[in-house]
Amino acid sequence: MSDVLTPDICVIGAGAAGLTVAAAAAAFGVSVVLVEKARMGGDCLYTGCVPSKALLAAARHVQTIREASDFGIIAGVPEVNFAAVMAHVREVIASIEPNDSAERFTGLGVTVLRGHASFMDRQSLMVEGFEIRARRFVVATGSRPAIPPIENIDAVPYLTNETVFELKRCPGHLIIVGAGPIGLEMAQAFRRLGSEVTLLEAERALANDDPELSALLLESLRSEGIDIREGAAVTRVGRRGRSGVRVTLGEGRQAAHVDGTHLLVAAGRQPVLENLGLKEAGVAFDKSGIKVNSRMRTRNRRIYAIGDVAGGPQFTHWAGYQAGLVVRSILFRFGGKLRRHMLPWVTFTDPELAHVGLTEAEARRRYRNVQILRWPFSENDRAQTERSTRGLVKVIVNQGGRILGADILGRDAGELIAPYVIAVGGRLSVKSFVDGVFPYPTRSEAARRAAIAFYAPKLDSPWLKRAIRLLRRFG
Numbered sequence: 001m002s003d004v005l006t007p008d009i010c011v012i013g014a015g016a017a018g019l020t021v022a023a024a025a026a027a028f029g030v031s032v033v034l035v036e037k038a039r040m041g042g043d044c045l046y047t048g049c050v051p052s053k054a055l056l057a058a059a060r061h062v063q064t065i066r067e068a069s070d071f072g073i074i075a076g077v078p079e080v081n082f083a084a085v086m087a088h089v090r091e092v093i094a095s096i097e098p099n100d101s102a103e104r105f106t107g108l109g110v111t112v113l114r115g116h117a118s119f120m121d122r123q124s125l126m127v128e129g130f131e132i133r134a135r136r137f138v139v140a141t142g143s144r145p146a147i148p149p150i151e152n153i154d155a156v157p158y159l160t161n162e163t164v165f166e167l168k169r170c171p172g173h174l175i176i177v178g179a180g181p182i183g184l185e186m187a188q189a190f191r192r193l194g195s196e197v198t199l200l201e202a203e204r205a206l207a208n209d210d211p212e213l214s215a216l217l218l219e220s221l222r223s224e225g226i227d228i229r230e231g232a233a234v235t236r237v238g239r240r241g242r243s244g245v246r247v248t249l250g251e252g253r254q255a256a257h258v259d260g261t262h263l264l265v266a267a268g269r270q271p272v273l274e275n276l277g278l279k280e281a282g283v284a285f286d287k288s289g290i291k292v293n294s295r296m297r298t299r300n301r302r303i304y305a306i307g308d309v310a311g312g313p314q315f316t317h318w319a320g321y322q323a324g325l326v327v328r329s330i331l332f333r334f335g336g337k338l339r340r341h342m343l344p345w346v347t348f349t350d351p352e353l354a355h356v357g358l359t360e361a362e363a364r365r366r367y368r369n370v371q372i373l374r375w376p377f378s379e380n381d382r383a384q385t386e387r388s389t390r391g392l393v394k395v396i397v398n399q400g401g402r403i404l405g406a407d408i409l410g411r412d413a414g415e416l417i418a419p420y421v422i423a424v425g426g427r428l429s430v431k432s433f434v435d436g437v438f439p440y441p442t443r444s445e446a447a448r449r450a451a452i453a454f455y456a457p458k459l460d461s462p463w464l465k466r467a468i469r470l471l472r473r474f475g
């Protein structure tokens with residue numbers, strides 16, 4: 001006989017998505033059961049955002065020392081203690097861990113169950129001797145690394161995001177398959193920490209980003225010594241020597257080889273759907289994830305799905321946004337719809353690459369008259385003082401000056417994108433940036449200068465020229 005629980009909400013998965021739902025619902029005094037089969041905190045805390053950004057932060061310090069002489073400081077050649085770098089990564093995780101812990105959630109009033117959850121039918125779920133009949137269920141089981149069908153891949157030891165942060169020694173030569181944000185971030189981190197790095201991408205690196213800005217980012221990464229090859233499809237992998245790896249690109253006579261010491265696969269993600277009883281629950285899914293409508297509801301109206309398992313973009317902040325929609329929908333019945341154009345994303349390399357809204361290509365498909373406003377950081381005084389002038393702000397506006405999207409390449413682009421998130425969501429025009437007073441000297445001034453560029457062609461009008469002439473004469 002199993003114990004029966006009847007909460008208002010049962011959340012499956014305590015990653016970014018599930019934790020947000022549980023915390024928000026509990027704050028409203030709603031009864032919540034949260035089920036987690038592994039570690040509370042999920043991918044983001046242990047194998048995703050947190051360790052990757054902690055590793056990048058360490059790598060940035062190495063680079064700062066390397067570039068110190070540009071500022072008149074003699075710091076010598078940096079020495080990397082890889083074991084200590086990894087200890088730093090673990091410390092950062094440990095400092096955030098309590099926020100996601102079972103103790104904290106129990107304290108918030110959430111019932112935390114440990115074990116694998118599986119639906120028995122359309123309205124009940126089994127977890128380790130408990131039967132849960134909730135008013136609503138939220139599936140937030142996340143994703144895992146997708147392993148491409150490369151010949152012999154299972155015969156070779158390879159790393160993924162689940163194992164790379166457990167390395168004990170810095171790889172001599174790291175070969176990375178996949179040049180999306182994760183591949184690029186890891187490439188720069190390991191290169192700066194001392195590895196030789198080869199990055200192989202079957203198609204275009206950063207395929208979802210603005211081609212102009214991603215090309216500039218690749219140029220910058222190449223200048224640090226990362227060997228980036230686009231259009232390089234890996235067909236086979238094999239062992240080389242006792243512990244090395246050989247990667248084959250292309251077929252037959254065209255085939256080429258790259259030899260390295262370690263292989264990291266960062267070629268996309270696949271949703272975690274196994275043994276969840278989704279068929280029994282009447283929830284539709286395919287290999288890209290659980291099928292949901294714009295309110296994150298599945299085919300079974302009692303069940304929602306959010307986060308990486310729901311297909312679509314896979315980001316912690318997107319999972320959090322979806323969680324907010326679902327909580328409002330369950331508690332107040334006015335969740336609102338998913339607004340895809342609101343999604344920003346950032347590749348946390350140095351320089352960072354950030355995006356929100358429509359890309360230039362999307363905007364040109366939708367609008368007849370699109371204007372592109374640019375301002376380079378080489379024309380920004382703060383960037384000059386810091387000797388970090390790579391990149392630019394690129395803003396996509398319609399004929400009337402409404403901001404449709406923005407892309408930024410540059411130091412701290414992930415912070416600088418914030419006003420554009422508000423502008424795109426609030427349908428603001430460049431005028432809000434022109435009217436604003438921005439502190440000097442800051443990188444954010446580049447946003448204002450890009451906005452002013454919208455009015456520059458209008459200064460060419462004969463009417464305005466005449467007015468300026470008259471003003472000069474009589475003013």
Ligand SMILES: Cc1cc2nc3c(=O)[nH]c(=O)nc-3n(C[C@H](O)[C@H](O)[C@H](O)COP(=O)(O)OP(=O)(O)OC[C@H]3O[C@@H](n4cnc5c(N)ncnc54)[C@H](O)[C@@H]3O)c2cc1C
Nearest residue numbers: 013015016017037042043048049117142307308314315316
């Ligand atoms: C290397 C890397 C770097 C990243 N960097 C960033 C970044 O900088 N910014 C950003 O926004 N995003 C980043 N991401 C993406 C981000 O980590 C994910 O989008 C986010 O973690 C997804 O959260 P989730 O709750 O959907 O899934 P998860 O965090 O994977 O959580 C799902 C949870 O469900 C549990 N679970 C699964 N099945 C069951 C079951 N049947 N029963 C009980 N429990 C179950 C799992 O154990 C897991 O804890 C990164 C990802 C990676 C891999």
